[in-house]
Amino acid sequence: MxxxxxxxxxxxxxxxxxxxxxxxxxxxxxxxxxxxxxxxxxxxxxxxxxxxxxxxxxxxxxxxxxxxxxxxxxxxxxxxxxxxxxxxxxxxxxxxxxxxxxxxxxxxxxxxxxxxxxxxxxxxxxxxxxxxxxxxxxxxxxxxxxxxxxxxGSYYGAHLRSAAAVIPGDYDRAAPKGTGSYKLSANYAGTFVPYQIAHQQGYAELLYLNSATREFVDEFGSSNFFGIKGNSYVTPLSDSVLPSITNMTLQEVAADFGMKVEKRPVPLEELSEFSETGGCGPAVVITPISHIDMKPVLSGNEVSRTFRYLPDGEVGPACTKLYKRITGIQFGELEDTHGWCYKI
Ligand SMILES: Cc1ncc(COP(=O)(O)O)c(C=O)c1O
CATH class of the missing domain: 3.30.470.10 (Aminotransferase class 4, branched-chain amino acid transferase, N-terminal domain)
Structure with missing residues (x-):
């Protein structure tokens, strides 16, 4: 052993x-x-x-x-x-x-x-x-x-924690009609340096905007974006976002909870209207976001805008509920009503 x-x-x-x-x-x-x-x-x-x-x-x-x-x-x-x-x-x-x-x-x-x-x-x-x-x-x-x-590991142990994210004004992730929606090794190469800079500044995540106009939210460097607005689960519809299986799962779970699922372009301005936001991917299922800073230059000191959701570390009720349902199904503590678990 x-x-x-x-x-x-x-x-x-x-x-x-x-x-x-x-x-x-x-x-x-x-x-x-x-x-x-x-x-x-x-x-x-x-x-x-x-x-x-x-x-x-x-x-x-x-x-x-x-x-x-x-x-x-x-x-x-x-x-x-x-x-x-x-x-x-x-x-x-x-x-x-x-x-x-x-x-x-x-x-x-x-x-x-x-x-x-x-x-x-x-x-x-x-x-x-x-x-x-x-x-x-x-x-x-x-x-x-x-x-x-x-x-x-789960990163979190038994308890979720929120973390800060940053929108880098001087980096894009994927070109329109480019490679962003495919899981190519090459897509990750360009994120190493911005991640390094972001981590040094205490940000856990990088949130990329659509590179054509920088008016819409695309996704995080290694996970999809979602926001909670009233009873809606909102996630970007974009050609340059990886179709995340965790996000697909969250959408189905949100619908099971009676939430409205909105998959549509998410204008940057709408970041101020969400009660909770998060990143979703297989590593952690959900990374709840405490706040998002916008920086014109990632390595610089200027923060042009902040979207605040929660005090750092705290987690909102929707993220908690969604996270518990998915991990409960994965660990066999809750019934797998959708047939997502393949027995080995
Ligand atoms: C850029 C990016 N977006 C989203 C995801 C999440 O995708 P999935 O939930 O299918 O693993 C990943 C993978 O971890 C990713 O690298």
């Missing part, structure tokens, strides 16, 4: 027991393999290395209250990977193959799956990468698909 302090896990790369692999070449997938060697070898001219012909997914497996082990909505991740791969001109695994490889990854690394009761889970990271050596800017139908995993 791995010696892991389940209560102090963060969200980090982790060396577990095995990685599950498959290789697509000459029009077909080779057999699914597992390896305990935590290193891959590629040609130095691999397209994935030079041209970022690489994309990935992120989903979670949970140890439930009754001892079952489940993955949460892997079918949605399989579909999103197919959509991203098509954008890159690459073949993608079928839903069946995707789920089989994710299951195998969980089964092979069971000692790294946090036991029930620690608010922790196992993060699965499927990666599709183009290993073919090629200089020309044309897709080559050879891919390498790997599923790796890492035990992951």
């Amino acid at each position: 791995a010696q892991i302090d389940w209560d102090s896990l963060g969200f980090d790369a982790y060396r577990t027991r095995t990685v599950v692999l498959a290789h697509y070449k000459d029009g077909a997938w080779g057999k699914i393999e597992t390896t305990e060697t935590f290193s891959f070898t590629f040609d130095p001219f691999a397209q994935g290395l030079h041209y970022a012909i690489s994309c990935f997914e992120g989903l979670k497996a949970f140890h439930q209250k009754n001892g079952d082990i489940i993955m949460f909505r892997p079918d949605r991740n399989a579909a999103r990977l197919q959509r991203t791969a098509a954008f890159l001109g690459l073949p993608a695994p079928s839903e069946e193959m995707f789920i089989e490889m994710c299951k195998l990854c969980v089964k092979n690394n069971l000692e790294f799956l946090p036991p029930y009761g620690h608010q922790a889970s196992m993060y699965l990271r499927p990666l599709l990468f183009a290993p073919h050596p090629q200089m020309q800017l044309v897709p080559y139908p050879e891919v390498f698909f790997a599923v790796m995993c890492a035990p992951a």
Whole structure:
């Protein structure tokens, strides 16, 4: 049994027991393999290395209250990977193959799956990468698909906490009609430096506006945006936002609670009308936002505007209710009425 302090896990790369692999070449997938060697070898001219012909997914497996082990909505991740791969001109695994490889990854690394009761889970990271050596800017139908995993904490323990976000005036995330709605590895490269600056200034999150006009809210650097207004759950409709599975789930849960779900452009001005706002993604389900500062220059001192929702650390009733419902279903404490949990 791995010696892991389940209560102090963060969200980090982790060396577990095995990685599950498959290789697509000459029009077909080779057999699914597992390896305990935590290193891959590629040609130095691999397209994935030079041209970022690489994309990935992120989903979670949970140890439930009754001892079952489940993955949460892997079918949605399989579909999103197919959509991203098509954008890159690459073949993608079928839903069946995707789920089989994710299951195998969980089964092979069971000692790294946090036991029930620690608010922790196992993060699965499927990666599709183009290993073919090629200089020309044309897709080559050879891919390498790997599923790796890492035990992951909840960040919060049993209690949610809110954090501050910043709108950077001098950075955009995604161009209109560009790559923003695909889960491309390349999309994340441009967020590293602004995140570093934001974190140094005490902001947990970066909130990006639509780059064409900067008049609408797009999403956070690693999660979707939502706001609560009266009895409505409001989330941006935008071509350059990643279609988040957590957000999709929150919308269904909000509707179950009798809330109105509004998926539409969210003008920047509307940030002052929400009672609560949050980020949503698989790492933490919800990051409640205490306040959002607008800074013309991220590294500068000027704050041109602040949208305040809560004192730092406090969490509002809607975020609490939504978070508890989703994590309750994931940990098998509440009934899975939508059939989101795939038993392993
Ligand atoms: C930019 C971005 N938006 C949204 C999300 C949330 O997507 P999902 O809930 O499907 O993981 C992520 C992934 O974590 C992300 O990187």
